[in-house]
Amino acid sequence: MTTPNIFSASAGSLGQFDPQALPVSAAQAIVLQWVTPLAQGERVPLRDALARVLATDVISPIDVPAHDxxxxxxxxxxxxxxxxxxxxxxxxxxxxxxxxxxxxxxxxxxxxxxxxxxxxxxxxxxxxxxxxxxxxxxxxxxxxxxxxxxxxxxxRQGEDLARGSAALRAGRVLRASDIGLMASLGLVDVKVKRRLRVAYFSTGDELRSPGQTLDAGSIYDSNRYTLGAMLQRLNVEPIDLGVVRDDPDALAATLLQAAESADVVLTSGGVSVGEADFTRTQLQTLGDVTFWGLAMRPGRPLAFGRIWSGGRPGAGRAALLFGLPGNPVATMVSFYQIVRPALIAMSGAQPQPVPLIPARCDAPIRKRPGRTEFQRGIAERDAQGQWRVTPTGSQSSGALSTMSEANCFIVLAHEADSLDAGDAVDIMLFDGLV
Known part of the structure; x- marks a missing residue:
């Protein structure tokens, strides 16, 4: 069966936007537009159902309580x-x-x-x-x-749940309380969506895996480990394809392998304009590209499209592809702001926006309008119970240590200008996100 070329249609949805500098909100909307939730389900024991996505409504077989x-x-x-x-x-x-x-x-x-x-x-x-x-x-x-x-x-009998009523609705990401609720109904297993298969790899001749010896000009690959950990939080099925060298043929072979085995493919590096950055070129050859740059800092170079296992659009099976930037913090910001909601939606759940909390910024921030910025910050409540935030040190997209130091993103809107100390900002707490 030939899958419709939805990405050719999506180019029109870019409208007045530049696909090389797409506003974050537009990118998020376009990505979700082309997400298809998983259809396949499986039954798992209750003990294995935590963080899985409920495939069908859970109907109570009994009254709860069972008696007055x-x-x-x-x-x-x-x-x-x-x-x-x-x-x-x-x-x-x-x-x-x-x-x-x-x-x-x-x-x-x-x-x-x-x-x-x-x-x-x-x-x-x-x-x-x-x-x-x-x-x-x-x-x-x-x-x-x-x-x-x-x-x-x-x-009263049935005041919590009446026999035949819906105890839980399909699409819910199951929490500990949900497991207990289903156990209280006498259920031993539950039908959930199968886990989303996500393949990921890093690109670059300079990359070495931890445990290997660093030679001249090489660095350790942190992105693969970061991506693996972020995927683990989402309870998907990760497929680690390692490090791919800066070679078009090697990259093409890995992309085709990933498209054959996974629903989504994540790469890090190779999407900027350097001579050895081949991901975007191969994506245009082996699949479809919708956009390849965001008006976002960090994380401007980000390619989104679809890759086909048969090596050309319409051949074989298709997987969504996110070509993430190579700088470590940019990889994380891109994942949380663009990829994470898409993976949740593809898993069959309804993405819930991470709440933005108003705070006062204790230091000035330089910012120019025309891009959304996600700066790392340390937030805490003051004596009056109000949130205050201070940017961490370097905001370089390569300074991963400041992500570990921070406990929130300071979210600076697309149209925002520079801020003075004491100005109001929005923060996105890492708790529940990272």
Missing amino acids: NSAMDGYAFDSAVLAQREGALTLQVAGKAFAGHPFTGAVAAGECVRIMTGAPMPAGCDTVVPQESVTASQHAITFAANAVAPGANRR
Whole structure:
């Protein structure tokens, strides 16, 4: 089956934008436009379902709670007696009810049952008076008639979830509480989307893997390890294809291998205008290119398109390709701002924007309008509870140490100009992102 050439149509969606300097918001919208969520699903045990994407709605097979039960330790009784008495009310204790050991006897008028949290409500009882509100003797309790309202402290059958209702909706990224919820319904497994397959590699003759010896002009490859860690946070299936040398044939062979085995291909390096930067050229030969530069700092050189395993558009199977810049911080910024939402959407989930938090910047920042900047910062709350942020040292796209030092991005909008100390900015906290 021939897949429609959606990328030829997407060129028109660039509109008035320069594909070599696309605004970040436009790039994000275009990428999501061409994302196709995974269709395939699989059943996995609950213990293996954390962070997986739910493939179908989870329908509750039971009422939760399964029966009316007590919300606290106390005494269960029929609230009809409250309307019959003023002042103190004395009830005889007919027995005890525990979670897992309900009281099965009859409760006569003027009687109550000692009950523990979670225990089923005895027949004929609809109210629980807390044990702290009563004076207890060996076989009776006394409490003020106005100490409790009719129906108080009773959890009703099905008030949390009714049998046949949706407990969880498809597309949800499952959290620990969701695993517990499904266990409370008696489920042993759940249908989730298959994991997205993401192939990634670095390019460059100068790169060496950790453990190898550095020779003249070589550096250690950090990007592959950074990408692998960022992918791990998204619970995708990573395919590490190593380091590819600066050779067009080697790069083409690796791209074709990646397109054959993966849904998405990530490269780092080779997308700028240097003589040895071949990724963009090969992408244009083996697939389709939508844009190849962003009005973003760091992370301007970023190619987005599609690669075909058959070596030409329409031949074989297609994979989305993101050609990320080679500088380490630029790679990370590009991943978080452009790639991450696409991977979440392809996994079958709904991407949720990372919240922007207003803060005061404690130092001036130089910025020119016409590009979005993501500077590294250290944010904290002041004595009044307001967020304040200070840029880390070097904002060089190669200074990876400042990413480790920082706890947020300072987000400077496309149209923003330079800032003075004390000006308002937006920050994007790393917690939950990185």
